[in-house]
Amino acid sequence: MKVKFIGGAGTVTGSKTLIESNGIRILIDCGLFQGIKPLRELNWEPLPILPATIDFVLLTHGHLDHCGWLPRLVNQGFEGKIYCTSPTKDITKLILLDSAKIQEEEAKKANEGKYSKHEIAEPLYTVEQAEKVFPFFRVIKTNEPVPLDAQIEAIYTNAGHILGACSIALTLENKTLVFSGDIGRDNDVLMYPPTKPKKADYVFLESTYGDRLHPHTDTKLELETYINNTVEKGGTIIIPSFAVERAQTIMYLLWQLREEDRIPNILYIIDTPMGINALNIFSNNKKWHKLSLEECAEMSKMFSLVSDYQETIEVIFDEQPKVVIAASGMVTGGRVLGYLEHYIGLPETTVIIVGYQAEGTRGRKLLEGAKEIKIHGRYYQVKANILEIQGLSAHGDQKDLLNWLSELENKPTRVFLVHGENQPMDELRIKIHEKYGFDCKIPLMGQEFEL
Template sequence: MNATLRFLGAADTVTGSRYLIDTGAARVLVDCGLFQGYKVLRERNRAPFPVPPESIDAVVLSHAHLDHTGYLPALVRDGFAGRVYATSGTADLSEIMLRDSAHLLEEEARHAAHGHWSRHTDPRPLYTVADVERALDRLRPVGFDEEIDLGDRLSATLVPAGHILGASSVRIAVGGRITHFTGDLGRDDDPLMRPPRRFAGAAVLVTESTYGNRRHAPIDPEAPLGEIIRRVSARGGVTLIPAFAVGRTESILLHLSRLRDRGELPDVPIYLNSPMAVDVSAVYQRHAEEHRMPPDELARMYAIATPVHEVDDSKLLNLRGGPMVIISASGMLTGGRILHHLVAYGPDPRNAVVLTGFQAGGTRGAALVAGERSLRIFGEDVPIRAEVVNIDTMSAHADADGVIAWMRRGPAAPEQVYVTHGEPAAADALRVRIERELGWPARVPEHGELVGL
């Protein structure tokens, strides 16, 4: 069987995960993500899909984050009619996240039209809520370790990857030969999620490299998080915490809950201004077997923040002033309610913006980490005089040491390792370590490259 693998995304960037396996008789897409960050990458979302969507027989998702699922509504709209396989947790989270994504895309298009800050005379969203509903009809939840028959001697199995609820690595068997896609690999020491399953070996390994050139500092993030909130609250300021609604928000709430239990958090209101994050709480409670939290701590974790559902209540937060803490999506400041809070509170030096995870190149979050203090938001340049703090120890990704340790525990060397889903410097740094420390053949593929399996 002359099967091929084509890298349709995440080959020169940390977003847009899309891998196409083609046996000649069947086509399977592993992940169907959005490109994020630099404009040249985002424009790939608007380009025609590299193969006719109707020619793809199935999609297998590793987890629910939008850089792995967010293009699915467009793929279905443009002709894909097969099944989309994912774990039950990923299916539940994808339902929430894709609806929220479409809502934000539609809202952004309306704002652009109303404010005349788009170069298009009639700005349109990448996809709509109606497109999402059609895509959700294609979802088929499966269990971990359940063999998925994809036809033509092709099958898939999902195994636990840690990272976020429902996250899996994808093992594709092509005529008996295994290609293993790590998806986003979690941490052994994650406070919320269980560790990824040990690598069982494969002929071909496709690994993420988000933190391929970095090590997580051995620092408990609760200490700096509590210190920042105490400092900002003492001067009457607002602490803004941009956070991904799935995974990162739960970690932040857990740390805040533990800080308050120890009396290390000031008595200031905490608001969770993310309807999606509020909805996600029910999913985490339904899938308790996947994470480390006992029911009582999970309940305390979610009780620490006041949920904000309505748009009018979100707007009122911008008039309230400090001291207070606002947790809101998105984690890289690419959209969502956090942008309105940044416009309101970013120019005031009494306030603070606390970044708590990876910031992809080209995002507003990456600009702040790099020292930029003016951000383009809703067509205007907004000065950021608020204190900017980056706590990079809260990532749900394994760092470079963690990925190497996970590989080292495998039974044998793969015939080939492809290093993807990382910025160029991170991907190449991990490639070098794989070759030198493990002695495994490794390379960083190019966007659109076709290789044999």
């Protein structure tokens, strides 16, 4: 049995882990690379193996960095089955269609504005190619064995990260391989705590926040303060957000603040068609989160839901103070770019960063104090107030990740740390060794191991 790391190694994006056993090939996640250009360019490269030779894709969840390369996989010959939970299937459809649409739009803008380095800019994949992925989905139930082959089975358990997110225990050749996927927090606002594994011969553990502890701050108070201070100056608050789970968490907290009369009665806008559709997924999957149907309905009433791009233009040029939640979460594309083009140069504007920002993304650059950012081929001066709320992350911190390993009844042969940048991974490696004595390995991109 062999494992090959063809994504999500040394980076938090592009998650792809290949398992080979007795002629069967299983790909755990099939994510898109994001961030710095050398990583993004990997999206255009073929896999080191032919997609037609992959039998199964097991999706941990529906975020772009875990599912966003599926259209390329199918387009290049994959004909196997894609297993996932029901919410993950619905979310992945939304994510892929949105991703394809954004890529088509950006290629069109690049060609019209003549700012592409290529003679003709092309999208990584089209909406039509994204739609060709959908027939390959197979929905599974959590906590029930899924037979992939006579000698191979998978069990999905709740990972707490977003709706439908799971860790996967893969049993083959008398060994159990546990893939964490993205691990949620033990005390998340909306999601239930992740289920901890009991048995594992090999663990593949994400390490996004391997070097960080989330602050014990009052997230609602931070939101309240930032919004009130900005409105007093007559400014607009822009919150770049992942459309699934993060947008709904922010909506919930803003709704609570408004109910408590702690923030003003101004315009509160959700400008992400995918985030609006995700609200329906929340309502249809009650067992996956803590909100009641009544709370889902009530908090939605507070917000103006913008889906048509013409409405976006109208909102952008409406000068009155407002709070806008718009995708994407790392400011790599989507509707939020239109708002930033108009508002990033105004000192009364506040941009609130609420999630992990991968290396090389606009969100990371803003957090690091960039004086200008490039959007659609043009540079914009950054005069807005850039603030961060760390308490809204959907990823477990170092303590959560260590805790996730705490119920293992046996000592794993090895723990592989994936889906993290180098420093967080190395700090988590040291902590795991100190606390549990487990052998920890940080694989490099493209590296292969025999298990």
